[in-house]
Amino acid sequence: MEWQLEPVLTRFQALTQGLLASLPNVVLGLVLFALFWFVSGVLRRSVQALAERAGQPAGIARVFGRLAAWVSLALGVLVALTVIFPTLTAASLFGALGVSGVAIGFAFKDIFQNLLAGLLILITRPFRIGDQIVSGEHEGTVEDIQVRATLLRTYDNRRVVIPNSELYTNRVIVNTAYDRRRLAVTVGIGYGDDIAQAKRIILDTLAGVEEIRSDPAPAVLVRELADFSVNLEVRYWIDPPIRREVVESQDRVLEALKPALIAAGIDLPLPTQQVLFHDQTKETDGDRTRQREGWPARADNPRSRAALTRPVETP
Structure with missing residues (x-):
């Protein structure tokens, strides 16, 4: 069997001629892509500076700058491809992108949903880095707000990665949204005790606790006639409203109320049957x-x- 080298050489010669003929287009396409690369860097810095001047935090301004740079680079890739491959028109390219975009959209629906939710959270800012929030079963301090997810540090020093779509569509409690917070503890007194006297003792005791604000003033309300006690709800305000101060203030309030009520002869009944x-x-x-x-x-x-x-x- 004889080897026919002439067809192979002819094919190789045609490919070489085609490559040499398209070399100017390749060079021009690379030059255009490099130009768009330079423009993307300038656009990123400009958008970031503009967002910072508009009052946006540095992290949000950085995200906006990166998004602008990605859009510029994507446009540069499309222009370079149409120059390198003259048969690839803009209409056919966008048509192919449209069909493939639908398939990619179905495949990466959750990723795009989290991306969009992350952008909306960064723009609307329902909570910020450092806020203490409650989302579903998780509670802690926001460490970082990324484009895809938000990082939450729990009070027992664990990290929870919550998808942004979950935070944007579900209820979120922001404990540190305001500069002060109202707390409440429950104290049970006996049925034979004077409720008005117990209220006066509780309010006088709260006046001696440093963390409690005098404005708004503390309040004591009868909340329940329980099985073995009359339950009083003691309400008071503190600032700042972070978790550590909340727990410590409740500890100090209960520690101060117990001896004051006992010294006044107020019964603190135990559950009995x-x-x-x-x-x-x-x-x-x-x-x-x-x-x-x-x-x-x-x-x-x-x-x-x-x-x-x-x-x-x-x-």
Whole structure:
């Protein structure tokens, strides 16, 4: 079998001639791409400086500058491809990008959703770096707001990466949005205690705690008549409203209230339960026509235990 080298040489010669013929287009395309690369750098710095002058934080301004640079580079790639490949027109290129863009959009829907949500969070700024937020089951301090996700540092020193789409579409509690915060603790007193006296003692005690603001003034409200106590809700305001100050102020308030209430004779009852039979406590408990526990009345009432155990008097 004889090798036919002539077709191979002819093909190689055609490829070489085509490459030499397209070399000016390649050079021009690379020059244009380098020009767009330079323009993207200038555009990035300009957009970043403009965003900072508009009052945006440095991190947000940096993100805007990078986005502007990416758009400029993408446009440079499209222009360079149309120059290097003359048969590739802008219409056909954008048509191909449109079809492939739909497929890419379905494949990377979550990524694009988080990207857009990250941009909206950076623009609207519902919370900032350093704020303490609650999102679902997670609570902590915002360490960084990235384009795709937000980094949250929990109070037990763990990092939680939350997708931006989840933060943007769900409820988020920002504990440090304002410069002060209202807190509340619950104190239970006995049913026989004077509620007005307990309120006065609590308010006088709170006046001696340094962290508590006098304006707005603390307040004490009766919240519940519970099984074994009358529950009072003690409300007060502090600043700044970060987690450490919240826990420490609640500790100091409860530590101050306990001895003050006990010294004034206010009872702090413990949970207790008393189990009584319907005929065990007093004589009338066995009389179903007179007792109040809800037993149905009947004519032949048995004698109560109190009556049965009473000694019989002799004349």
